[in-house]
Amino acid sequence: MNLLFDSIATGLAEQDFAITDQFLSQPEVEAIVALPEFQADRTSFKKAGISKQVQVKEEIRGDYIQWLDKATAPGAVTVYLKRLDDLIRYLNRNLFLSLKDVEAHFTVYPPGTFYKRHLDQFKQDDHRKLSVICYLNNDWKPEHGGELRLYLPGRTRDVLPEAGRLVCFRSDRIEHEVLPATRERLSITGWMLDKEKFLV
């Protein structure tokens, strides 16, 4: 893991983002996708809103989400959340950050849905420092679309939502969008915070 963590720290330090394959192994991804939340119960996911006011604007984003609770998350998800906690400790030590917690949700983009260009941190007082997205889609092919498009200085970078791949970027700096896909697109989306989630 330390090699993976090191490549994430280097990417963040040098270019404000990092793309890392195999952050979750194939069996770890399969254990998450096999959960009832992803198999039967997807209809209970909520239509995602744009801000804390839970506004639903389909012309901006069309994904469905379900927030995760560390205390009650199934084991397969806990494996991932613990790994993010380890990553937080690693980044704090190596990049002198003061990350304290992570908040995360399951995300489903039905075919044809998207999330237009945006920044994850839109208010000055936002505690989201790093965005972290791990994809859960086996055999994703370029013709399926669904790229995460990162807007970087003078260029864009498209990332396919391949199973096990983690994308991590500065929430206040990197604008990005999700392009429509021809198949369902699953992920766990999260943010590393500079305060503890349940402390205000």
Ligand code: OGA
């Ligand atoms: C988001 C987001 C990107 C992705 O949920 O804010 O930008 O690739 N997700 O799913």
Ligand code: MN
């Ligand atoms: Mn985003």
